[in-house]
Structures are given as structure tokens and as C-alpha cells.
Amino acid sequence: MSIIGRSQTPSFDILVGNDKISTGCVGVTITFRNASSDTTRKFHWDINGFRINSTSTIYIFLKEGNYPIKLTDEKNNLSLTKTLTINPLPSASFTVSANSICAGGSVTFTSAATGPTNIQTYYWNFEDENIISYNKTTSYTFNKVGTKKVLLFVKDANGCLSPTSSPAQIKVNGSENVSFSTKDNNFYTCDNTIIFENTSQNAGEFLWTFGDGTNFTGSSTPTHTYAKPGTYHVELIKNDVDGGSCTPKFSHQVYVGKPNLQIQAVDSICSKTTFNINALDADNNFSITAKDITWTSVEGNFQSDSTALSYSDVGLHTLSAVNKYGCPTTATKDIKVLKTPNLTYTITPTGSICNITPITFIASTDSDAKLIWHLGDGTTQSANNSDSIVHVYGKTGTYNAYVEAFNNTGCSATSSVQTITLTNNCLDVGLDSIMNPIFKFSSSCDNKYLVIFEVRNSKKAIATITIDGTAYPFVDGKATIQLPVKPKGSTYSVLVKFVDGTYDYAREISIIDETANFSITNNDNTKLNCAQNNFTFSTDSLINSNNISTFHWQI
Template identity: 25%
Template structure:
């Protein structure tokens, strides 16, 4: 160099002597520095990955440093794995790749003098997806053995793939698209494992892939003979899917259904095992639905005329073993007897119904008697007409009347009178004469043509004439001075039971008006003012009166 301050690039290692010659144009001077510059040899970076260098994520690779040192010992290493992960500074290292791709790996080494060297291997590590397994069988359901299945392998992946099939019966194969024959009934899981050239491996397990089940339609039901409206229980004994036809339009796809028949008759039950499959099998059976029993009864009478009269209901049903009576208005109102006896405390029209159970347990519909029980109590009435004054001999006209149901009647012989003195009559309308004083009870009993009776009573008083008499003492005087005591001077005093005094005034008038009254036997009367008094005195015995 001929410049004052040169810069020199040494390209080869070695020890170098530097000479400087300076001149001012007339004279020169030289300085030599022997071994002044030392240039060290660079290290040689190199490495090797431990095979395999291709695989599936997560893929771990071991890297070994094989660098050669220059003039100094290598003291630093820096690894770049090509996936943007942090550098490694270990001499020998490993790295796990999580994503697929082709990765470039670099190593830089530095020795004790600071001399550096690096090396890079392009696409050194290959990380690929494992195979994606898909397969299919041409048939998965069989009804008998031996059964052969053709398997189609639809697996996708990179380059070369090897296969391992497991058929679930202890057999396996490495064929890509195998055919396998099953020799025993059962349900089998099929497994396929695929491995690519990088050792990436996938497995697909198809659970219950192959089903070989010999199907035999078989079922039972109970009870085998039932009544309309009763539940029947059906049981699938084929151990498969199934469908049912009950013969009355009803159906089910349940394994163990129930069904109710509402009509009597014989019905064909159709049972289909594994319906809609190649293994479908069908069987039929017949169930008998019995006729409902028919309730019927008779009544000893449909007309009740008093509350002690009973009605007996007689069951006329066939094959009945249990009875349930509903007796409207009756006592009792319900009964489980076969032939109950009932009374009716109240009038009205009442229905009776019967429900029976036969020896097979079938329950009838309720039967109601077309003719209701009519409860109508007859009544009797007494009407009589006689003189106002009940004095012997006392002649009375009696008239009998009453009410009864239109189902009944009272004929001419249905009337019976007693008059309280031993006298009787059997006419509806009759005259009777009382010749002896007394208080008499009249009784009329009517008897209808059906034997029902009604009784009514009345009373009558019949007396005899007595002799009325009046006794009083008055010496004269002024009004308001004294009270006057009036005495009954009548006979027979032991029989008289009625006294009626009336005192009439004649003052300043030609007509009478009452100034005092009394119902005592011996009254005391005060008179006020000047007057002339007329006394009326009535006595009576048992409604027979004298004045």
C-alpha cells in the first residue's frame, strides 16, 4: 500500500510481518515488525440429524454437532430449526416439530478467538400428516354363516402406505382391499391401521361393524284369553327389532308393547322380527277376546206404596260371580249381593242398575231396568157435614177421599170406617148417627187394589141438652156503685163444659148492643151509666148448646 493509513483484508490464516517505509522526498526510513499480524484459521461448522428425518407431528429429531475447530476451540453453538422456534445453544440438541412442513436447519459455531462459521441444510426435516383412514364393507348384516365381506380401502396419505386389518374374530391381513369370511354368528369390530413411509400411523376402529344374527320370529303374550277393554302384554322373544300387527287395526314397533282390544272375537297377531332387513322373519298367532257378559235382573214389584214395603231384585244374568248394584233412592243404595232386598223411605221414581263380573273376570256394561221403581204413598181424607149443634141424636154425613198412584186404584171394597163408638162402615160415603154423648175418634182406612193402605183420623164431640138457669141479687142503686155477681143456675153442672154470657144495653135505642161478656161460669160485671140490661146465657156440653 502507498497510503499513509491502509486497511488490509487477510484471506488466509497465518502470521504476517508488516514493513513501513516513509520518505520526505530526499530521504527514507524503514520500520519492520516481524510476526505483527496473526490470522487464525476458521472453524468448519457441520452437523447430522439422527434418522429418521421424516415423520408425523409431533415429530422429535436429535441433532449432533460434527463441526471441526480451526485455530481455537469451539465455545458457542447456535441452532436454527427453521420453524421460528427459539434457538438452541447446546452442542448436541433435539427439537420437536408440531406442524407439518419441510424445514431448513442451520448451525453457527464460534471458537475461543471469536471466529464463526455456519452451515445450512435446506429441507432437511420433513413433517407430514398421518394417513386418513376410510373403509367400507359391501354388507354388514347377515342372517347365517359362513358370510363373506368385501372391504374397500379408501385411505389417503403420502406416497407409500402399508396396511394391517383386524376383523374382530382373531383374523388379520395386510392386504389393501381384503375379503374376509366369518364362520360364527356374532357382532364383530373391524380395525384398520395405515402406516406411511415416514412411519406415520393411523388406526380406525369400526365398532359393531359386522352383525351376523340368525333371526327367528318368536313371541308370547298374556293373558291368552281376555275381556274387551282388558290390557294384553306382548313380549318379543326374538331378541331383534320388531313390528307388531294386532289384528284389529292396531300396531306397534315397541319390543314389548301392550294393547287393548275393545271388541270380542278372534284376532290374528302378526309378529315381524328384524323388519326391513334381509333377515326379516314373520310369525302369527291368534288371541281370543271373550264376549262381555250381559247383566239382567227382575224386580219383585215396580210399585211401592209405603216405606216398609220391600222390593227384591233377582239377578238373571248368566255365569255371573260378582255383582255391583246401584239402587237409586233405596236403602241400601248399593249392594254386592246377588239378590238384594231394598226398601224406599221416600216417594219418587227411581232407577236401578246392575254391573256383573263373570267367571272369566269380564265386566259387563251396566244394565238399567227399563221400568223404574215408583214409590207413591196413598193418602186418605175425611170430610163430614153435620148440624152446628152437636146434640144427640146427632146424624153426620161422612165423605171419604184420597190420593194414590195411577198404577193403582181403590175399589168399592177398599173403604173402612170406624166411628169411635163401635160403629163401622165399608162405604166411601156414609151417614152415621151418634145416640150417646161422647168425644169420638173417627178413623178411615183405604186399601188399594195392590194392597197398599192409608189411614186418617178425625175427632167429633156429641153432647146432650142441659138446662140453663141464671141467678143474681140486685137491690137497686146507682151506676158504678157496685159489681153484680151472676150465678149459673144450670143443670147438670157436672157435664156442662161451655159458658157464654152476653149483656146487652137498651139505653136510648131500640137496638141492642153489647156492654159486657164472659166465659166464666159465675162472672162479676160492672155496669156504667143508666141502662136496662138484657142477659143472654148459653151453656154447652160436648158442642151441644142451650140458650
């Protein structure tokens, strides 16, 4: 048991990659990074029944559940425990509208994925051209013949990725003799007119369908003007059956005109806060989502799926968007980033604590921020920067405490949760014990109940010591107290208050009666004791010499 300064408090972060987390996913590598003030000391981790002797470590959880993660500073026997929730993975599966088609035909794929929370993102992989789509239901056109493999994996609201689904096998029949392109092979035009190029292998009569209800038949290459911008599905069909039951056909999507691109995002946000971003065509000619956009912003931290970002630095930041498909168009939006309070905190003492011990809570934040402590027993307390909050729980149990900071910009910060474990084991292990670095005490044989208490830690000056409810002042690092007489084996409740206003553990001490006993060893003759022999007199091994201030021998 010990009392520690703020700089000695064990601390750690839980990360996936570079992102701090409070929940994780089955099968994901999680990093536990020691963030204590002095990581040169010896530490060990207790994770899922394993003891890991290292400063920082990684671990992969194979089952969902709530796992206590404990970091212990072995020098001071102090520890910090956080609870990490591991979520189960979603399961990916899907149905198909057809398993066999002709080249140039389309298949509709519909997700049947399930999970513990809502599925938020769908990742489709089409072997034909390795294109990924993000919709729950998607249609894909296959222009190349052969057997194609389609896969799906999904991400749920917990951020957990599913294993890859079982593949669907799509058989694409016919030939690849028919194809077309557009000028510069980009399949878009920035105005309403697009020039097509017939790249089919054999000449002949062809039918063009332009996706706007108009057609063209002939052997020449057409130029087509659309009435309005948008996305159109164009087909080129050869008017015969090529080597089988499939009519040769090639299909492709074309983008006509420029989207009126607008960014949807907040006007202002607190620093280090993730917010959603999106973009759309304000004229509703094109269907655009955040994943169809290339996003850029100096010092912006984007999520991997490009649907959200955050900023660490305060100030005005410009977010830019360019559509990935069709005529490139750029949109920008200025976002004001406000300061989120900085927040550090300590809760002392830590570890397994006697339930009547006053717990000291101290948080440091910006000068303009206010603090609210949530103590885990249904109570809250307000505080200013670096104020000490002292709370006595009184009951055994486990309490999860954390602190919030609020500043005048409307931004807030919330600490990680620290678990406080209170027991009814309040008995100290003995006089002058290494388990009690705060004070030592001794008494004389003449009056064993007249006890002298002395400070052991010069850096933690004691103001008062309360014994069985009565407070006694310390003067010059000492207090001489006449304890009330109690039956042998009884204990005294002791609570130390330091000059800085914090408290030690609540302890129990006992006045121990040691019974004198000793042994005699003849160092010269093991059978007879003779004059001039050398003898050794030793205290009995049952006597705890740590409890004895002076031995008096009379020979």
C-alpha cells in the first residue's frame, strides 16, 4: 500500500493502428501502449488470464466480451485497470439474381449480411475488373466471358469487419467480339455531347441504345447529344448470334455533363472530434456519395472509408472534394475548428483499497474549462483546474470513475474510465512494514500503549493522524499518542491526512505482544558446555524482529 504523486500514476492507451479505442473487434490486433510518466521502471500487464512482462504489448482477442486490462508498476505495486469491450464480428452473405448470363448482361447482388449492430458499409469485389461498390444492393455488368467470382465483406456500426463471404460463381457466356469506347477512353463528357467509338472485332450491323430512350442502328460510329446531364447505361448489340445462344453485346455506363458538386459537413467542430462528410449533386442529375469523392484537406485525419474526418489543430480549415467518376468537378468548404480542452487526471490511491479510504481525484485542464467528476456510485462533483476532490465510498465493490472538461467554446473532453476496487481488507501487515511507506511507529516495554508515530516519506508531510475517530496533530514529523488499552489482538483504525490536503489509505494497526525466547549454541563443543567455550545466543525464529526496537540481554 502506498500513496503516490501524480507523476507516478500508471497510465496506458489502447489503440488499433494509431487510433485510440475503448472497444475492439474479435480477431483484430490491439496495441496496449504504456503512457506512464516513467516507462523505464518494470511493468507487467494482466490481459485475459495472461501475465505479460513488458512496457507495452499487443494482443488479439478471439472471443467477444468485456475484458479488464491491468497495468502494474512493479516498483510501487501500483496498477491501473480499464475495461475493454470486444465486439463480435458481423457475417457477410448475399443473394444473386442470376448465376449464368450472356456477356454484356447485368446481375443484381443483394446483401443478406447480419451482425450485432447495423451494417453500415458493404464492400463488393467483382473479379471481372476488381471494382468495389459500397451499396447494400448493387448491379454489375459483365463484359468478359468466363466464370467470375464475386465476394462481399461488410463493416458494422461497431467498426468491425466481417470475414469474406463465400464466393458466388457467375458464368458469363458468349463472346467478347463486341465493344465500344469514347473519346480518350474515359466514358464521360463535360458537356451533353459524347462521341462513341465502335471497337468491335468484326464489321457488321449494330444496334446502339443510349440509355435515354433513343437508339441508333448502323455500322458507323455515332455521336450522341443528351437532353440533360446524368448517368446513362449504353449498350452496343450486334444483330446476329455469335457461336451460341447469346447475342453479342457490350454495356457500359457513361457520365454526361458536370455535376453541381456540394459538400455536406458541419460549419464548425471541436478539435479531435470525428464528424461525417458527404457530397451530392445539387441538381440531382448524378447519384454521388462520400465514397465517390476524392477528399483532401491539409492536416485533416480521414477515416479509411472516406466518410468522416477530424482535425487536431484549431483554426479555419478548407475541405476539398473532387468526384472520382465523370467530368472532374471541385467543391470546397471552410470548417472552423474550435479548441477541445486538454485533460489529464489522477486518482489515488490505486489498486485494491480499503473501503473507508478517502479517494483523491485531481484533474488538470485548460484555465477556462470546468470539470465534472463522475465517481461511479451515482454521484458527481464539480471542480476547477487542478482542484482536489476527496470522496469516501464506504462500501466494498467496483466503481468506474471518469472526468469531463467543458470550456467556453462549447467543446468538451472525457477521460478514460478508471476502475476503483474497494475491499474490506483494511489491516496493515505490521509495524514499520515496507507495505506502509507513510509512517512508522514504536512503543516501549514500559508502556506499550504510548506510541510514537513518525513520518517515513519526507516528501509527504503529515498534518494529522486520526485514530479510532480522534485526530492528533503531527509536530516536526512526529506525534506521541497514548492509545486506549484494548484486548490482545485488537486493532486501531488509522487515517493520515497530508499537509497538501490529500489522504493516505485507511489502515488498521495492532500493538503486538512479542514473547521473549532465545536459543543457545555452543560453537566449540556440541556435547558438553565447558569453561572457555564460545557460545552464540539467538532470538527465537518466532519473534518478528521488525516489531522490536531494542533487545536487552542479561548474562
